[in-house]
Amino acid sequence: MEQKKQNGFSSKVGLILAAAGSAVGLGNIWKFPYVAGENGGGAFLIVYLICVLLFGLPLLMSEFIIGKTSKKPTISAFSTISGSKGWLWLGGWCVLAVTLMMGFYFVVTGWCFNYLFESVTNSFATMDTAGFSAHFDAISSSKPRMLLCGLLPIILTGTVLWFDVNKGIERLSKILMPMLLLIMFLMAVRVLMLEGSSAGMRFLFRFEWSQITPEMIMKAAGQCFFSLSLGLGLLITYGAYMPSVQDITSTSLQIVVLDTLVAVLAGIIIFPAVFAFGFNPAEGPELVFEVLPAVLQKMSLSWLSSVLFFTLLCIAALTSTISLMEVVVASICEVSGGRLNRHHSVLITGGIVSVLMALCIFFPQVFTWTDILETTILLPVGALGVSLFVGWFMPMKNKDLVPRSDKRWKTLMRPFLVFALRWIVPAAIILIFLNGQGVF
Ligand code: PFF
Secondary structure (H helix, E strand, O other): OOOOOOOOOOOOHHHHHHHHHHOOOHHHHHHHHHHHOOOHHHHHHHHHHHHHHHHHHHHHHHHHHHHHOOOOHHHHHHHHHHHHHHHHHHHHHHHHHHHHHHHHHHHHHHHHHHHHHHHHHHHHOOOOOHHHHHHHHHHHHOOHHHHHHHHHHHHHOOOHOOOOOOOOHHHHHHHHHHHHHHHHHHHHHHHHOOOOOOOHHHHOEEHHHOOOOHHHHHHHHHHHHHHHHOOHHHHHHHHHHOOOOOOOHHHHHHHHHHHHHHHHHHHHHHHHHHOOOOOOOOHHHHHHHHHHHHHHHOOOOOHHHHHHHHHHHHHHHHHHHHHHHHHHHHHHHHHHOOOOHHHHHHHHHHHHHHHHHHHHOOOOHHHHHHHHHHHHHOOOOOOOHHHHHHHHHHHHHOOOOOOOOOOOOHHHHHHHHHHHHHHHHEEEEEHHHHHHHOOO
């Protein structure tokens, strides 16, 4: 019988760039540099890398293992491997978390597109430093404008997903990710040439061992989960599209390295510039949408710097929205049992996410609740489910499901992976969860 050609990535590098694009997002650009700078700089970076190796990498690998083994999208991957409908809830849980996350994430992506548009039209040229703060408040509360700015990335993401994975996601990731890295290198060189930039480098990279406290470790662990987008099963769907010859261990390591490189580069761009012009290194949306536009205006070639920076932000956000939406698109096709094709599914998902985004825009409390629900319940339960499924269930069900390799260091990976997924990852998730509830 002739086999139907599987929809998937046609090259290893395509999958690596798409998965790294899924991980690289606003968290790398506005969250990592600030949290690192505030919590011991270089010492934070070391603790963060340890967290990445101890539980970021094992969780990332387990999502790929589930996807590559089942060859199914997130929704039915667990039940396919286990052969039991009892595991359907975990796939459903991940897809629910992704769906709600999309409403929230497209609002923030809309802010990025709005700022890119304003940079291109040079609207910031006449604004004074104080004006940027009022401007962000005005923009984020202008509902029709936010709706338009959020719909644009939804349409762009839907257009990419309209095509098969190798023609849409893969082709675009091969263009966008190198572009993102190139813009970052250019901007880093440019910023490091500014007088007074060394204070920013000191803020980011100084070693303060005394700052290694349980609280800082919790922050590094939380940042690792967020930055690698763990707990949503995003990479299960990408794993299902993985070429069969692709090695999960090296692929996951490369993704982790790329994600960390982008976070560190973002810090090298942002803080030297902020310090060189004497601004306050604020956190989160405030840093990116109020402080940085003002900083960029002070630089020579301000128009170009501003356009480059917001292009970078839009690319980082888009590569994440593509992976989020693909999980839902693939799951709808799967659940419909082939009655709905990719195009129907893109239209349905686009409709659902537009409604969710509109709810977040018209009712700001929905935006806040979604954020809280995701970080306190949906993501931790998803991540715990994935680690327990691969750590306890899969090796017993079929001992060869965890990748083996003839290379020595990779052989050691297998027992490490099982141990980490059984004990380290669940313990870390429970500790982060309790910390979030204020138990400590
Ligand atoms: N990993 C993304 C970032 O660092 O910005 C954040 C993220 C995107 C988390 C998408 C979860 C997600 F589904």
